[in-house]
Amino acid sequence: MARPNLTRPNATRPDAAGPNAAGPNVHRVQPGASVQAAVDAAHPGDVVELAAGNYPGSVTIATDGVTLRGQGNRSVLVPDPADHSACAAAGNGLCVTGVADDRGMPVRPVSGAVVESLAVAGFAKNGIAAAVTDKLTVHQVASHDNGLQGISVEMSTRTVLTENEARDNGQAGIFVANWFDRKGGALETRGTQVAANRLTGNRIGLQLRRVRDLTATGNLASGNCGGIFVVGDDGVPRAGSLSIANNVVRANNRYCEPNPRLDSVQGTGILLTGTEDVVVSENLITDHSGTSPMSGGIVLYPSVVGAPNARxxxxxxxxxxxxxxxxxxxxxRNGSSFMTNSCRTSQPAGHC
Known part of the structure; x- marks a missing residue:
């Protein structure tokens, strides 16, 4: 996704007007000022730029084409007990939220938002919670020590998640799904990309649940309970038709207790469960060991409802x-194939 041209920025106060022909308006925010006020004042194409420092409180982006940019790890969104916004009440740090109907189907996605070069830490649920978005970019964000997901993307299309660090979150470092709390057929993500992210110390490094048409490439998943999980069930369309390629998945050996939808997790590199037409290629998977029934380097495992992987x-x-x-x-069963993998042991024998 192209980024706004900042060669001739028009510096403004948070209450500034819309884009200027000379370039995007830049709403500069210092510690102690309201990030939400600057975001609310931004028009499509504008940039909200955070100086280095801590920024207490949650932030919601609901305007198309707004960029929220910090100074890397020096610009940090942290919880504020006095914040009673909807995003904060849900336990999230940064929300990018479109409009869905009562069935959870998108009505008006937030389109073209960009979040980059900042940190989000210490929230009760998700560091970044995106739902019903299109063409969202999250780039070079550090999301850590959050209760659920580091970066959560639900019911969204054409998302680009690149060069982020998600560590020490209670569930997934990066989570891409139809909905976190609903069943239903897998979402066609229309080419979502998850690339070059660093995922450490989470329950699952990268979890792709009930989604299709996605690539995950060049990521590092290390020191989690499980590395990369592609999760489906018997819903239609099935989860799958995606590619897991060129990732480094190493020593994901923490132990995580079972939950109602998944057995205990320990020592799993790449897991497919209840999927179809997933390609797992040219990954490096090493140094896993655990006592979970899903432990191993690459594991194909029936889903919680007994749905097998296919093809x-x-x-x-x-x-x-x-x-x-x-x-x-x-x-x-169901037509899966194993070709030219370099390994020593397989179950059943003969897949190496």
Whole structure:
């Protein structure tokens, strides 16, 4: 996604008017000032730029084409007990929120928002909570020590998540789904990209749940309970038709207790459960060990409702030092294929 041209910024107060022909308006915010006021004053194409410092309170972006930019890890959104906004009441740090109908179907997505070069830390639920968006970019954001997801993207299309760091969050570092709290068929994400992110110390590094048409490439998942999980069930359309490629998945050996929809997690590199037509290729998966029934390097595992994986393609991966096995097909049916993987052990034998 193209970024706004800032070669000739028009510096303004947070109550400034809309875009200027010479370039986007830049709403500069210092610590102690209201980020939300600046965001509310921004028009499509405007930039809200945070100086270095801590910014207590949650922020909601509901305007198309607004960029929220900080000074990297030096600009931090943190909770404020006095904040009673809807985003804060939900336990989230930064919300990008469109409009859905009563069935959860998008009515008016927020389009073209950009969040980059800042940190979001310490919120009860999600660091970043995006729902019903289109062409959202989250770039070089550090989201850490949040109760649920570091970065959560629900019911959104054409999302770009790149070069973010998500660490020490209670659930997933990055979570992409139809809805967190609803069932239903998988969402066609229309080419969402999850690339070059660093995911450490979470329950799951990257969780893709009930989504389709997505690529996850060049990510590092290390030190989580599980590395990369693609999760579906028997809903139609099925989760899948996506690519997991060129990722480094290493030593995800923390132990996480089971929850109502998933057994305990420990020592799982890449997991497919209840999916179809997923391609897992050219990944490096090493040093996993655990006592979970899903432990192993690459594991195909039936979903919580017993739905098997179908037609997975697992090819050209390098797997080493994963226990109990490098590669496990616990479905053993429905047309999955395993080709030219470099590994020592598989279940059943013969997939290496």
């Amino acid at each position: 997975a393609v697992v090819t050209d991966n390098i797997l080493a030092d994963n226990l109990p096995v490098d590669l496990a097909d616990l479905d053993q």
